[in-house]
Amino acid sequence: MGASVGRGYSPPPSCSPRAARVYTASDVHRFTSDSSAPWFDPLYEAADRQAAAVPWANLRPCGWVADYASAHPGPGTAAIVGCGLGDDAEVIAAAGYSTTAFDVSRHAVEWCRERFPESRVDYRVGDLLDLEDDLVGRFDLAVEVRTIQSLPPQLRNEAIDAVASLVVPGGVVLMVALARTDATVPNGPPWAVSAGELKRFADSEVTVTEDRSESGHFVLELSRSIGQE
Numbered sequence: 020m021g022a023s024v025g026r027g028y029s030p031p032p033s034c035s036p037r038a039a040r041v042y043t044a045s046d047v048h049r050f051t052s053d054s055s056a057p058w059f060d061p062l063y064e065a066a067d068r069q070a071a072a073v074p075w076a077n078l079r080p081c082g083w084v085a086d087y088a089s090a091h092p093g094p095g096t097a098a099i100v101g102c103g104l105g106d107d108a109e110v111i112a113a114a115g116y117s118t119t120a121f122d123v124s125r126h127a128v129e130w131c132r133e134r135f136p137e138s139r140v141d142y143r144v145g146d147l148l149d150l151e152d153d154l155v156g157r158f159d160l161a162v163e164v165r166t167i168q169s170l171p172p173q174l175r176n177e178a179i180d181a182v183a184s185l186v187v188p189g190g191v192v193l194m195v196a197l198a199r200t201d202a203t204v205p206n207g208p209p210w211a212v213s214a215g216e217l218k219r220f221a222d223s224e225v226t227v228t229e230d231r232s233e234s235g236h237f238v239l240e241l242s243r244s245i246g247q248e
């Protein structure tokens with residue numbers, strides 16, 4: 020995993036929120052005094068359907084996700100973790116995957132349904148850290164873009180285990196996250212991810228098969244061992 024390391028919130032154009040918007044600890048504390056609490060739904064609600072008020076929303080799919088979709092079209096089943104406003108879910112569904120997209124924010128999910136009323140995506144409210152049984156071990160592909168990094172470091176192992184649990188043996192996890200070195204302390208949100216932390220995937224027999232990391236981001240394809248029950 021060879022990502023160069025960056026801090027802050029300045030993703031490259033291929034997966035970029037709107038330029039110059041940042042979300043900071045003070046954004047978070049506008050909504051809650053506990054950064055591990057579910058502050059996302061109040062943020063989406065307060066945005067009142069104005070994407071400009073959602074720091075990470077740019078109403079386009081992540082470029083790396085779009086590239087994956089065109090290089091690896093379905094059929095297949097896909098889960099989109101922390102789907103936000105739904106653009107990654109739509110590009111994966113358009114590539115032929117039967118797609119389930121979930122987000123802990125009810126307002127985000129309702130917004131997705133309004134944006135894409137004809138969508139084939141199953142948008143639903145769901146907590147990565149308390150997965151519904153029908154999501155576990157079901158998918159050929161799990162797409163996780165900037166959700167692990169949005170959770171405080173004390174939840175990192177739990178979040179990684181949950182992402183890994185979504186895919187069938189032989190299934191692929193596509194993940195995009197801000198990168199930091201293990202020597203640095205994450206100071207979020209967002210809490211950038213280190214290579215050492217990502218070793219946790221191996222506990223679920225999920226290992227890196229493609230590393231496209233660049234521009235201070237991990238961009239990884241990982242695959243679950245066929246031997247894993």
Ligand SMILES: C[S@@+](CC[C@H](N)C(=O)[O-])C[C@H]1O[C@@H](n2cnc3c(N)ncnc32)[C@H](O)[C@@H]1O
Pocket residue numbers: 059060075076077081100101102103104121122123124127145146147148163164165166169170
């Ligand atoms: C930084 S945003 C990224 C959204 C989207 N993936 C994107 O790239 O635009 C993180 C998203 O994860 C969602 N989220 C946070 N914690 C979650 C959890 N425990 N389960 C599911 N979604 C969660 C938030 O509501 C938010 O939409």
